[in-house]
Amino acid sequence: MRAPDRPSGFTNDSARDRFHAVYDRMLGELWPVPVDAFDVETRAGKVRIHRAGPAEGDPVVLVAGAGGNALAWYRYIEPLARTRPVFTVDPLGEPGRSVQTRPLTNGAEVGGWLTDVLAARDVERAHVAGFSYGGWTAVEQQLSEGGRVAALTLVDPGGFAPLPKRFVRWALAGALASLLPRPLRHRMAGVVNNGVLREDGLVRLTRAGWSFRRRLPVPPAYTDERIRQVPVPVQMLLGARSTLLDPRAVAARLAGIAPSWRVEIVPGTGHSLSVEAPDLVIERILTFPRQKAGHGHAPTGGS
Incomplete structure (x- = not known):
């Protein structure tokens, strides 16, 4: 697939302004704690950061997936910010x-803007949690330049298998279902295996972002050698019904090539694991890497 030759962006100024109006309204409605918003200049553009929590300490940095932004993590902010500084970013190349x-054009450039964000805030030991494309971004930051990160939490991440056709069908089904009236959309969430459809504010934001033209590289599948090169502790949380990955195949592969990684398959969840089981993901972020590394399944939930 040809590398992007233009930056991502809105189709025109009016589309951008309409999206920002919805974004600001959803931030006011969804964000549970006071937030300090600021921009950081990076090698590929300006990155918006929302900060919450105590002034001191190693931060948790949250990186959303494709089509997402800082607001996708709104359920995470208050519980994480009780004890840790929290930075949520609007990723470059996504609507925000x-x-x-x-x-x-490649993974090193995608990871590079995240390095610039960490450097601008003088972060030396972040716990970076990335969902889907955000997980791939976090890994690429470590593989390209590295440093400034103490641990990674990857939530159903990209880059660990070729992009399957069933994922494209899943994304299209979710987009179509998002147009339905609220009661029917909520019912369809289970049918199409997408918990985001129950998130009314995020659905409004996603629909407002349809005027955004996303131009980012598709993550290629990592080789065993590249996975072994990740230098920091990693935990991976996989949706048992993920359409992006075959969770059991990924867990089995990592058990052989990266046995120190903690891999967990979360029953009752799909690719939208980050919104379907936020309490579990929050707990895993707060307790890793203190807990013993290993491979296993979540103790709760149903498949």
Whole structure:
């Protein structure tokens, strides 16, 4: 697939302004704690960051997936910010308040803007949690330049298998279902295996972002050698019904090539694990890497 040759962006100024109006309204409605919002200049554009929590300590940095932004983590902010500084970012190349100014053509360039964000905030030991494309971004940051990160939590991440056709069908079904009236949309969430459809505010934001043209590289599947090169402790949380990955195949592979990684298959969840089981993901972030590494399944839930 050809590398992107233009930055991502809205189709026009009016579309951008309409999206920002919805974004600001959803931030006011969904964000549970006071937030300090600021922008950081990176090599590929301006990145919007929302900060919460205590002034001191090693931060948790939350990176959303494709089509997402900082608001996707709104359920995470208050519980994490009780004890840790929390930075949520609007990723470059996704609809939000960040502004991409240069094309991002490969994983090293995608990971590079995250390195710039950490450096701008003088972060040396972040716990980076990334969902889907955000998980791939976090891994690429470590594989390209590295440093400034103490641990990774990867939530149904990209890059660990070729992109399957069933994922494309799943994304299309979710987009179509998002147009339905609220009661029917909520019922369809279970049918199409997408818990985001029950998140009314996030659905409104997603629909407002349809005027955004996303131009980012598709993650290739990692080789065994590249996975072994990740230098920090990693835990991976996989949806048992994920359409992006075969969770059992990924867990079995990692058990052989990266046995120190903690891999957990979460019953009753799909690719939208980060919104379907936020309490579990929060607990795993707060307790890793103190808990013993290993491979296993979540103790609760049903498949």
